[in-house]
Amino acid sequence: xxxxxxxxxxxxxxxxxxxxxxxxxxxxxxxxxxxxxxxxxxxxxxxxxxxxxxxxxxxxxxxxxxxxxxxxxxxxxxxxxxxxxxxxxxxxxxxxxxxxxxxxxxxxxxxxxx
Amino acid sequence: xxxxxxxxxxxxxxxxxxxxxxxxxxxxxxxxxxxxxxxxxxxxxxxxxxxxxxxxxxxxxxxxxxxxxxxxxxxxxxxxxxxxxxxxxxxxxxxxxxxxxxxxxxxxxxxxxxx
Numbered sequence: 331x332x333x334x335x336x337x338x339x340x341x342x343x344x345x346x347x348x349x350x351x352x353x354x355x356x357x358x359x360x361x362x363x364x365x366x367x368x369x370x371x372x373x374x375x376x377x378x379x380x381x382x383x384x385x386x387x388x389x390x391x392x393x394x395x396x397x398x399x400x401x402x403x404x405x406x407x408x409x410x411x412x413x414x415x416x417x418x419x420x421x422x423x424x425x426x427x428x429x430x431x432x433x434x435x436x437x438x439x440x441x442x443x444x
Numbered sequence: 445x446x447x448x449x450x451x452x453x454x455x456x457x458x459x460x461x462x463x464x465x466x467x468x469x470x471x472x473x474x475x476x477x478x479x480x481x482x483x484x485x486x487x488x489x490x491x492x493x494x495x496x497x498x499x500x501x502x503x504x505x506x507x508x509x510x511x512x513x514x515x516x517x518x519x520x521x522x523x524x525x526x527x528x529x530x531x532x533x534x535x536x537x538x539x540x541x542x543x544x545x546x547x548x549x550x551x552x553x554x555x556x557x558x559x
Contacts, residue, residue, distance in 0.1 A: 364547055368485070373448075373534055373550035381546070418485050424544045431477070431499060432545055434487045 332357045332425045336435035344443050349408040351438050353395075353421030356402065361425040363404045364432070365395055368418040377419075380404060391415070416442045447471050450535050450551035457525055458559055465520045465554045467535030475545060476518035478510060479534040481553070487534075493518050494540055522556075530558045 337352040355361060362381045366374040378389025385397040395406045404421060418439050424432035448469045457463055469476065478490040491510040492499040498510065507523045522529060535551040 362544055362546065366548075366550075371553075373552045374487075374536075374548075375550065376547045379547050420487065422548075424546075429492075429499060430475070430494070430540050430543055430545045431489055431492050432548065434489075437485045437487070439485070 332361065332423045332433045334421050334423050334433050334435040336419075336421050336438050338438055339436065340439045340441060342441040342443065343411045345413055346410050349393075349406070349411045349415065349440065351406040351419050351421075351440065353404045353406065353435060354402055355404060355421075355423045357423055357425040359425050361423045362432075363395075363397060364422040364424070365389065365393070365404075365406050366420045366422065367391075368420065368437075370417070374420060377406070411440075411442050413442050413444065416440055447549050448535055448537055448551040450533075450554050452554060453552060454555050454557075456557045456559065459525055459527060461525050462521070462523045463525060463556070464522070465533055465535075465556075467518050467520070467551055469516055469535075469537040469549070471537055471549060473537040473539050473549070474515060475538050475540045476512070476515075477536040477538075477548065478518065478520050479536065481532045481534060483531075491518075491520075525556075525558045527558050530556055532556070 333356040335354045365377040368374045380397045388394045421435040422432045475494040480488045512518045532553045536548040538548040539546045
């Protein structure tokens with residue numbers, strides 16, 4: 331069975347600081363992993379994905395994530411936060427172990443201070 | 445071109461009414477979904493439809509019923525609306541690769557308010 335844990339419902343950073351959003355997964359088989367971003371009053375959009383190719387995945391808007399099998403993690407990072415990065419971020423896993431339907435984490439709200 | 449569209453964007457109605465939300469995708473995907481997002485931003489899967497296979501979240505009341513006239517459309521009909529149904533409903537679509545699904549594309553959401 332697949333599951334996702336996002337540590338921290340809120341993460342607060344200053345503009346220009348490193349962004350680190352944590353995601354740990356549980357999967358019985360090699361997973362597909364995704365990060366989505368939701369800006370206020372909008373739908374979710376894909377930031378990046380891991381589908382068993384390179385373990386370091388680069389996405390849009392300067393974000394990247396590294397798949398670490400030994401740690402069952404897929405943390406999202408960005409070297410320098412912008413005010414426009416303030417949004418809700420969701421990690422998701424799809425492993426096909428039971429159903430093809432992906433499982434989403436509970437989300438992390440990124441707050442960026444000037 | 446809009447990839448996944450939903451109508452209406454806002455829906456305000458009274459308890460006991462019946463309403464529908466429509467969803468269309470022009471991405472050629474074979475799988476569509478309905479999610480409910482509560483005030484704490486938690487996303488809950490309600491239904492998934494892959495070709496003629498419907499997967500239902502067992503915790504969804506049977507007042508909710510999905511209808512898929514074809515692969516590009518998945519509508520959501522809600523009977524006897526209750527206050528607790530107030531939420532944002534998202535439609536999404538994806539390709540399915542064997543036992544797993546690829547990335548999902550989400551619609552803009554429908555904010556349902558039941559008074």
